[in-house]
Structure formats: structure tokens, C-alpha cells
Amino acid sequence: MSLGDKPTAERRPDRAALVIAVVLILAGLGMGFGTFTAGGVAMNTPVGPKTVPYIIAGALVILGLFTVVGAMRGDFPEREKQDFPPMLWVVGGLAVQLLTMKTVGFSIATGLLFAATAKAFGRGPLWLTIPVGIVFSFAVWVIFAKGLQLSLPAGPLEQLF
Helix, strand or coil, X not given: CCCCCCCCCCCCCCHHXXXXXXXXXXXXXXXXXXXXXXXXXXXXXCCCCCXXXXXXXXXXHHHHHHHHHHHHHCCCCCCCCCCHHHHHHHHHHHHHHHHHHHHHCHHHHHHHHHHHHHHHCCXXXXXHHHHHHHHHHHHHHHHHHHHCCCCCCCCHHHHCC
């Protein structure tokens, strides 16, 4: 280093990326252990029903290790500041859907989630997005419940049909 050179700023490890790496590695190890201890499958061939879960578990661990390396090097770009109100609208919409699905049915609960998500993205007033979401959700319910014969929670709206 010559006299005119400035020392380079020391990069800190990216803590958020390290947390993600730990989660990836733990998920991979958990999936691998769960697949290893799962019974009921006779392995007479080298490729069987446990092969794909092992591949996915290995891939998660490898991705986690690469994420650790990237985090230690500081390779990840700087993240933008988080905007919490839109995230709260989406999480709140999911919570409302989960809590009301069995009582009000699929169409109304999912319509409320649609409206909350639209609000999070800055689209439309709730008095408009709630009925639009319910109509779209009811159309999805009809396709799945009547067309494909799948069981979705039916509330008062669905019981009319």
C-alpha cells in the first residue's frame, strides 16, 4: 500500500443472510433426518421414493453453505428500507382469512384477503375491493368445488349454490 492509497473499509458479515443460511441448513438437515427415519419404504433399488427428498435436503444444505460464504464476503446488495404498513395489510389479511375460513366460508374469507392485499399494493378502496375479491373468490370456489370436486370450506354464500 502506497502513501496515497486509502485503506479499504472492512466489510461486516451480513447478519440477515447468515440467519437465512442457518434456516436453509437446518431445513435441509431436518428434511434429511426426517427422510432417513421415515419407515414403511423398502429400498430394493438405488432410486426410490426417498431419493428426491434426499436431493432436496442436500440442495438446501449446499445453498445454505453458499449463503454463508456470500454473507461473510458481503456479496449481497444493500437492502432497501422496509415499508411495514403494506406488509401488515398482507399479514393481517392472511390472519383474517385463516381465522374466518371455517365460519364465513372460502369466498368471503379469501375476498377479505384479496382486499387487504389490494390495499397493501395501493389499489382501490376497501368498499370496492372487498366485493370484487368475494366475486373472484366465489368463481374460484365454483371451479374447484363444483368443477373439480375438491372440498373447500363452504359458508353462507357457498351454501346458496
